[in-house]
Amino acid sequence: MADVTLRKVVKRYDEVEAVRGIDLDIADHEFVVLVGPSGCGKSTTLRMIAGLEDISDGDIMIGGDVVNDVPPKDRDIAMVFQNYALYPHMTVAENMSFGLRLKRYPKAEIKSRVDEAARMLDIVELVDRKPKQLSGGQRQRVAMGRAIVRNPKVFLFDEPLSNLDAKLRVQMRIEIKKVHQKVRTTTVYVTHDQVEAMTLADRVVVMNHGRIEQIGTPNELYHKPATKFVASFIGSPAMNFIPCRLEELAGKLHVRLTDRIAFPLPPARAARYQRIPRDDKLLLGLRPEHIAEARPHPAPGVETFDTVLDVTEPMGMETLIYFTLEGAQVCGRVNPNAGAQDGAPLRLAVDLNNMHLLNEVTGVVL
C-alpha cells in the first residue's frame, strides 16, 4: 500500500492536450474518485498512473518513488476495466491467479489467496467456470478478485460499473465499498457518474477539459462548489442558476432576480458579498431542496415569492416542481401535500442561507 502523487502531469496526443497539468496527492488507504464528463481526461490520467500511457510532462510517484519510466508490471498496481477484460480461455480461478503464476508464487500461496478473494467476493462456487458462463455482475466480481489477489499498492478502476444495469450498479457499488473497507488499499476510481463518485469517495476530484476543477470530500463539493461546473455537475437534480444582480434597497443588500422579485440577503451573506460591484452580471445558485413551499413562519434568511408552475413530477416522498424565472428553468422540491399542480400558482420559499452567488462570465463561485 502506498500514497500516489501527481505533479503537473500532462498528456499530449499529437494535436490534443488530453490532460493539462494535474496536481494530486492521494494518501495511503484513501479512496479517490476522478469524476467528470466524457472526454475530460479521466481515463488518460488513470492510465498514466497505471503506466499504460507515457506521460508527456510532469511526475507520477507511487509510494514516494517516481515511476515515470517504470513499466506497468513493476508499479505494483492492479486495474479493473469497464469491459472486465477477463481472459476468456481461463477459468475464474486461473484468471485471478494469472499474475501470481507469472511471478512464480508457490502453489499453496496462490490457492489460499484465490480462495480468500473468492470468499470475500462471494464467488467461491464460480471458480471453475469460464467468463462466458458468468453474468455481468459476476464478471465484475472476478475482475475485482483478480485485482485483490495481487495485493497491490494501488487499485485502479476505470468505470467498472458502467456496463451493469442500474440495480446491479447500486449493489456492486456497495460491494466495492465493502471490499475497500476490508483491504484498505489505496484506490483511484474513474467514473462519469456523480452519484457513484459521491457515494464511494473519501475525496472526489472533479475534472473538466483535462484540468482539475475542484478536489474535496463529497460534502465539500456539494455544499461549497468552487465553480459553476462543479456546482452543476454534483447533485441531482442539478443546482438552479438564475440570472441576478446585487442591489442596495433601504440600506440593505438585496439580490434582484426580476423587476418584481428581489430578496434581502441574510447578514452573513450580505457581509460576504458586500464588495461585489453592483452592476456585475451574477447568477444565483440554489439547489432544488432550498426551493420549497412557503410555510407560515419562515426562518431568518428564508424569503417567499409567488410563481406559476410549469410542470410537476410527483416522486412519492416529494414532488419536483419546475417553473421559469428570468428565462431560466428552475427546479424545486416540495412536500407532496403542498398542492403543487401543473400550471397552478404556488407560493414558494427560498432558503438564502444556502445560496451561492456566481460570476456569470467566469463561472467562479463568489
Added chain:
Amino acid sequence: MSTLTVDKAGPTRKVKYGSMSRDRAWALRWSYFFLILFAIFSLVPPLYMLITSLKSSAEISAATNPWWVFHPTLSNYIELLTSNQFLRFFWNSAMVAIIVVTITMLISVPAAFALARMKFWGSATLATGVFLTYLIPDSLLFIPLFKMLVMVGDWTGIQLINRWYVLLFIYPTLTVPFCTWIMIGYFASIPKELDEAAIIDGASWFQTLTRIFIPVALPGIIAATIFAFTVSWAQFLYPLVFTTSTDQLVLPVGIITTLIKGDVFNWGQIMTGALLGAAPPLIIYAFLMDYYIAGLTAGATKG
C-alpha cells in the same frame, strides 16, 4: 419462426407477414437449388475419379459405361502404395507441407501480433504492404525467384535448385503474407484491455502473445494453418519449375511426370494418385473444422 409471428400478430398483419414468409420460402428454394447444383458440380469429378481408380487399364480402354465398374479391382491402389517412387512423392509433399506450415506460423503469428499491437513507426503501412505482396501472382514471381536461387547457388555453392527443400524457401512467400493478414484481423478483434490487463498482471510481450493471444485467437490460427497447408500441398507451378529429378518431386508434379509417359496416360493410377493425394487435406479439414467452428461459436474474444 415466421409462422409463429403470423399467429401472434393477428389477422390484420397476417398478409404482410405471410408474404414475407413466402419470400423467405422462395429464397430458401432458390438457395437449395443452387446448393444442389453446386454440390453436383463439385462432387461429380471426384466420383468419376473414384470409379476410374477402381478399374483395370483394360476396362478403362474398353468402351464400356464410364460410370460403372464391372470388375472392381484395388490393383491401382496396391501398385501405387507399394511403389517407392509414389511413396517418395508423398513423403516429399508431407515434409514440405509440415515444415512450411511450421515456418509460416512461426513468422506470421509474431509478425501479426507486432503489426496489430505494437504501434511502431510505419506499422500501418507495413500491414497493408504485407497484404499487397500476396496480390502478386506466382506466375510473375517464379522467374526472378529462380534467378535469385541460381545466383545464391553460384555465390555460396549451396545448390537449392532441384532439391525438394528449395520449396521451403519459396512457399512461405505465398503463405506468410496471407496468414499474417488473417492473424492481424484476429488479433485486432481482441479487446485492447485484454493485453493491458496481462501487462499489468506482469506478462511480457512474449507471454502476452503465448498465454493470451494465441489461445484466444486459436480459431484464426487454425484457419491460417489450414490455408498454409492447402497452399503447400496443392502448389503446382513452383515445384514444376524448381524440381526436376524424380526423387525430388512432390505429389502433384510427381503424378503428372511419372504416370504420363509420352502420350500414354495411365488413367487408373493417375486417378488413384490424385485421390490419395487429396486425402490428407480432407482429413485435416474434417478434424480441424470441428475445432474451428467450436472456437468460433464459443465467442472466444468476448470477455
